[in-house]
Amino acid sequence: MTDLAPLRRALLSVSDKTGLIELGHDLAKRGVELLSTGGSAKALRDAGLDVKDVADVTGFPEMMDGRVKTLHPVVHGGLLARRDLEGHVAAMEEHNIGPIDLLVVNLYPFEEAVAKGADYDTCIENIDIGGPAMIRSSAKNHAFVTVVTDVEDYAALRAELDANDGQTTYAFRQRQAQIAYGRTAAYDTAVSTWMANAIGNKEPRRRTFTGTFTQTLRYGENSHQSAAFYTDGTNRPGVATAQQHQGKELSYNNINDTDAAFELVAEFDPANGPAVAIIKHANPCGVGQGATLLEAYTKAFDCDRTSAFGGIVALNQPLDEDTAKAIVEIFTEVVIAPGASDAAKAVFATKKNLRLLTTDGLPDPQEQSLAYRQVAGGMLVQDKDTDDLRIEDLKVVTKVEPTDDQLKDLLFAWKVAKHTKSNAIVYVKDGATVGVGAGQMSRLDSALIAAKKAERMADAMGLPQPLTIGSAVASDAFFPFADGLMEAAAAGATCVIQPGGSMRDDEVIKAADEAGIAMVFTGTRHFRH
Structure with a gap:
């Protein structure tokens, strides 16, 4: 293996034909022989380029609606053969296999078909087989073969050839091989994830995650941590x-x-x-x-x-x-x-x-997706919290029933609590938060902190009393004891929304009744760690 590898023969077979003609002309000017398939060959030929069909090289026509065209020893032998091994060279000569020095492939638009909501059979037909096989063959043999899978790398390829008299360096081929394996891994991930969802398998034996690099970040959470941003291709409105x-x-x-x-x-x-x-x-x-x-x-x-x-x-x-x-x-x-x-x-x-x-719009809070978090040695995966609570879902458990205005504030507080780190206590009055306690080890402490913040804001705004007086309060999980509820009552809350389900629910309900406040149970909680 030498550092520089010349390009004499290239195979171009792409679904996304952006930049294909320009690349074809550039390669042809360098004296590179062009092989191609189907629509790619037609596009190149229509542009006046001399192109040889892969079918003419293999001796077999494209068949089965294009499913079989590049799955042939002449193609994979040309990609996989090591030029420095006598046995490989001899096999190529014996079976009339010509070396392929450059592979330019991008895959059937499977992800796009899924994103458009295509039916099951259409998605299946958009699963590429020959493309990933050729990409993997080329990437494995990157000692001699250059592989390009992304349109955005065409310019880098041209620059590499310009800088090295029509050849590529080993470092460039290594980089392209890594990109290629990342692309096939992402593609297989998309197929596997889609199929698991399509057949209703919520716990597939193997689950993979993928992302596309967007940018290097200055640092991570802290200045001594390196970081980067990757997107998942879902196009959900957001950052x-x-x-x-x-x-x-x-x-x-x-x-x-x-x-x-x-x-x-x-x-x-x-x-x-x-x-x-x-x-x-x-x-x-x-x-x-x-x-x-x-x-x-x-x-x-x-x-x-x-x-x-x-x-x-x-x-x-x-x-x-x-x-x-x-x-x-x-x-x-x-x-x-x-x-x-x-x-x-x-x-x-x-x-x-x-x-x-x-953004082009708001994300749908009820859109189903997965949330995952890395732990040492593994990954936690769960459905996104899409619980959508309605007034009719609430169970009044106290003698006092909440008014219509209180119910509106309770539901408001519940939505905010869903997005507040547990243990969460949220006070709301007239369609606005007036106190938020988040991320405490004790629910009592969250209630105290939220009330204290409300007192501080009342002083800063020159109010006679904190806005927690007459407020609704949400707790993201049940009150294990009555003390947290009583702290909320002391802060002036007149109604409470919480999941219920504590061993001491009766004690908590009794305390609410004694304080003369209304309380509703949701039956669901909103832990957010």
């Missing part, structure tokens, strides 16, 4: 698919927190009015609904003005000028919304470090 209009590059923490903010605000249907969520360290520090976005933002901001500094703001409707003016009054890291007016963009343009992201 991965958003357009960034201004501001410096997003950091690891920015991406994580922006995702948390947008997923939370998406819980509030725009048809029911504007909603705004402010997030800090993946936890809500304020969520509000109002008649306008500005009112919703103000309500969210007034929950915890201190924590909102340097936070992430997510909106469920396009950003307008008035709201933009309010947001820039304090330092904000990122704003994400399903659109923004030109006037709002102009306001943000005065704050060059503020990132503005816009």
Whole structure:
């Protein structure tokens, strides 16, 4: 094996024909013989290029609707033969197998077929067989063969050939081989995942995950950690698919927190009015609904003005000028919304470090997907929490029943608690959070912290009493003892929503009755670790 490998013969067979003609012309000018199949051969030939059909090389026509065309020893022998082994060279000569030095293949559009909702049989027909086989053969023999699987690498190939007098370096072939194996792995992952879903297998024996590199991040959660961002190709509206209009590059923490903010605000249907969520360290520090976005933002901001500094703001409707003016009054890291007016963009343009992201819409909170987390030696996989609680699902367990207005605030609080790290306690009043306690080891401590924050905000705003007076409170899991409930009552809560299911439910219900507050059970919890 030598470092430089010349290109004398290339096989081009692509589904995505972007850049194919330009690449074909460039190779032909370098004296490279072109082999091709089906539509690729026709496109090259129509462009005036001299192309030899693979069927003419193998002596077998394409058959079975194109399923069989490159699965032949003449093709794979040309890709796999080692040029430095006498036995391989002799076998090539004996069986009239010509070496193939470059393979350019991109695969049948299986992922696109699935994304478009194609039926089962159509998806099956879009599973490529010959392409992955040739890619793997070429990648294995990268000591001699160059493989290109992505259109975006055509320019790199040309640059490599220009720099090395029509040859490729071993380092380049190694890089391309790694990319090629990543592509076939991702492709097989897509097929396996789709089929598991199609046949209803929720626990397949082997589960794989894949992503496509998007960018290198400056660092991870901390400056001593390296990090990168990968997308999964699902096109779910959010930080991965958003357009960034201004501001410096997003950091690891920015991406994580922006995702948390947008997923939370998406819980509030725009048809029911504007909603705004402010997030800090993946936890809500304020969520509000109002008649306008500005009112919703103000309500969210007034929950915890201190924590909102340097936070992430997510909106469920396009950003307008008035709201933009309010947001820039304090330092904000990122704003994400399903659109923004030109006037709002102009306001943000005065704050060059503020990132503005816009999307084509909101993510669907009920869309089924998988959530996974790495642990030492394995991966935890679960369905995404898509629980959608309705008023009719609630069970009133106290003597006092909640009013219609209280039920609205209870459901609001429940949605926010779903997106708050456990143990979570969320106080809500008039369509806005007024106290949030998150991530504590004790539910009692979460209730205390949320109430204390509300007291601090009341002092800062010059209010006579904290807004937790007369509020609704949500607990993401059951109260194991009555103490947490009593702390909420002491903070002024008049109604409570919680899952129920504690061994001491009777004790907790009795305490609620004695305090004269209404309480409903959901029967489901929202742990978020």
